[in-house]
Amino acid sequence: MEGxxxxxxxxxxxxxxxxxxxxxxxEKNDTIFKLLKLDFFNKLELKSDDKYTRYAKIIEGxxxxxxxxxxxxxxxxxxxxxxxxSRWNYNEPFFEVELSRMFMPLLQQLVRDYTKxxxxxxxxxxSKHSLTLYKWLCSWxxxxxxxxxxxxxxxxxxxxxxxxxxxxxCKGKFNRTDFERYTIKVAINEISxxxxxxxxxxKNKKGNKIQNYEFTWTxxxxxxxxxxxxxxxxxxxxxxxxxxxx
Numbered sequence: 557m558e559g560x561x562x563x564x565x566x567x568x569x570x571x572x573x574x575x576x577x578x579x580x581x582x583e584k585n586d587t588i589f590k591l592l593k594l595d596f597f598n599k600l601e602l603k604s605d606d607k608y609t610r611y612a613k614i615i616e617g618x619x620x621x622x623x624x625x626x627x628x629x630x631x632x633x634x635x636x637x638x639x640x641x642s643r644w645n646y647n648e649p650f651f652e653v654e655l656s657r658m659f660m661p662l663l664q665q666l667v668r669d670y671t672k673x674x675x676x677x678x679x680x681x682x683s684k685h686s687l688t689l690y691k692w693l694c695s696w697x698x699x700x701x702x703x704x705x706x707x708x709x710x711x712x713x714x715x716x717x718x719x720x721x722x723x724x725x726c727k728g729k730f731n732r733t734d735f736e737r738y739t740i741k742v743a744i745n746e747i748s749x750x751x752x753x754x755x756x757x758x759k760n761k762k763g764n765k766i767q768n769y770e771f772t773w774t775x776x777x778x779x780x781x782x783x784x785x786x787x788x789x790x791x792x793x794x795x796x797x798x799x800x801x802x
Contacts, residue, residue, distance in 0.1 A: 563621045564618065564621055565617065565684065566681075566684045567614045568618040568621065569687065570599070570600060570678060570679055571591070571596075571614060571615065571618055571653075573675060573678050573679075574591055574596070574599070574675070574679075575589050575591070575639075575653055575655070576663070576666075576667060577675050579664060579667045580664075581664050581665075581667040581668035582664075582668065585660060585664065587654050587655050587656070587657050587660060588653070588654045588655075589654075589655070590652055590653075591650060591652075591653060592649060592650050593644075593649055593650055594649065596651065599679045600614075600679070608644075608646070611651065615639075615651075615653070618639050619637060619639045619640070619641070619642070622637045622638040622639040623637050623638075624636060624659070626662075628662065629662075634658070634659070636656055636658060637656060638655060638659050638663070639653065639654070639655060639656075640654050640655065640656050641653075641654040642654070673690065673691055673694045674751070674752055677690065677750065677751035678690070680751070681746055681747070681750060681751070682746065683743060683746055685717050685739050685742060685743045686742065686743040686747055688717055688743075689716070689743040689747065689755075690743075690747050690751055690753065692716060693747070693753055693755065693771070693773050694753075697773075697775070702774060703772055703773070703774050704773055704774070705770060705771065706771045707760070707769070707771075708768055708769050708771070709768050709769075710730075710735075710766065710769070713739075713740070713769060714735075717739055717743075719739070723735075732766070740757060740769070744756065744771075752775055752776050753774070753775060753776065754773060754774050754775075754776055755771060755772070755773040756771070756773070757769055757770060757771045758770050
């Protein structure tokens with residue numbers, strides 16, 4: 557199930573996070589989840605008159621792209637759609653989204669074992685690259701350290717962001733300036749502005765050749781109001797792993 561979000565666009569992935577935030581990892585779950593319409597419209601900033609049309613388009617894309625071809629914990633082949641259906645009544649205050657019962661144990665395992673990110677941070681991000689990088693940074697964070705580091709080659713970074721080998725290549729030459737301007741800088745600026753992480757990067761060179769990109773990040777000290785329910789519902793996407801070195 558790793559990489560389940562990589563195929564979705566930004567709006568589709570945000571819906572998926574809203575659904576995943578409701579899955580109880582250690583209890584029996586119903587397969588139908590309710591998304592409050594007003595909350596959904598506000599969080600995805602759907603303010604136009606065609607909100608229902610937009611929702612229908614987003615959920616259709618989510619369903620179609622949720623086809624999975626994997627093996628379960630006993631190495632048995634599994635095929636199917638993780639998101640199977642959605643239903644709504646214009647007079648009711650919610651959308652209903654149904655997940656596959658067969659995939660539910662794996663989804664619970666995903667929620668149970670994978671690192672926490674903040675739902676509010678996810679929903680604030682406008683760039684798919686920002687969301688992808690934010691989730692990976694969360695998964696690489698060592699809570700015992702004040703500052704975390706990660707080194708990525710250009711190839712690794714493009715793969716992580718879902719870019720092909722030909723992206724930002726023109727006439728056989730890689731346009732590093734545009735690559736950094738429209739992916740890395742957009743992502744780290746938005747993450748630093750809108751989430752609980754403050755991120756910086758630099759290029760490490762050997763001679764004139766870029767060896768890798770070095771990312772460093774810290775968690776912001778954000779004080780939460782007392783006697784107020786925490787709205788940052790944990791969502792667990794992106795498996796935690798030990799921080800790498802060069």
